[in-house]
Amino acid sequence: MKFILLACLAFTLDAFAQNVKSNIPYVENGHARHVLDIYAPEGAKNLPVVFWIHGGGWQQGDKSDVELKPQWFMDKGFVFVSTNYRLLPEVDMGTLIRDCAKSFAWVQKNIAQHGGDPKRVLVGGHSAGAQLAAILCTDDRYLKEAGADFGALIGSVPVDGDTYDIPAMIETAETRLRVHGMPMPKYGHRLKFGGDPEKHKDFSAVTHVAKGKGIPPFLILHVSNHPDTSIQARRFGAVLTEAGVPTTVFGAKDTDHSKLNDNLGKPGDPATTALTEFVAKILKP
16 A cells, blocks of 8 residues: 555656756846746646745745645646745845846746746745836836836736835834844844935835726735734735725734745635635736
């Protein structure tokens, strides 16, 4: 019986692996992290695309940190792409964001060969990746500079980010430490985002939200009892709503920063239910 179970598991993993193309360069002769993975259902043709950006505080993490999401999205009729990008402090934040934009542009130019529709792309990400997804979907300069089409965005799903409004996050975090007599972080958000208040504002998605820009619908997922990600989600959601962008802010209970992301795609998971509803809306003819 044990042998049969192992054989079945091996068969399932092999079948799934056939749908994965790993470490595809998106910059010619680029950095080792200028690579992405593509997960596509068998026989995929002209399917909507998910462009996923991993978290890790902009200093670590990997495109393989996707858990259940590729299979869940493939089951929903998507091609799923997960990208790497260069990290702090090797590059600055602007360069890091432009890596993501270059990856997105490569996907638009090449995804049809893998069964995807370059004119229908949902951008998502977790933690640091949530900030990166949000900035790509609000500040159209990055995609345009990379030669990508901002108008191809059909939705954005940032997951438990705390830096949609970076000046507010810096003030909140530093005040908390200061009033308790604790030392300031040696490499906190203030320095990660350039050490300049103007850069802090410019890297904040809330700064770039405006009516008539073609900003796509948003599903902002956050941990309901996390004070920083909750208030950032509500703040970002309010700015988007005021600009007329269809927006849902969903606070997940009885979870944490990692589990919220890892459980996306799990049957019975409330955040996955919210994601299912969001995907149905944005794909509606």
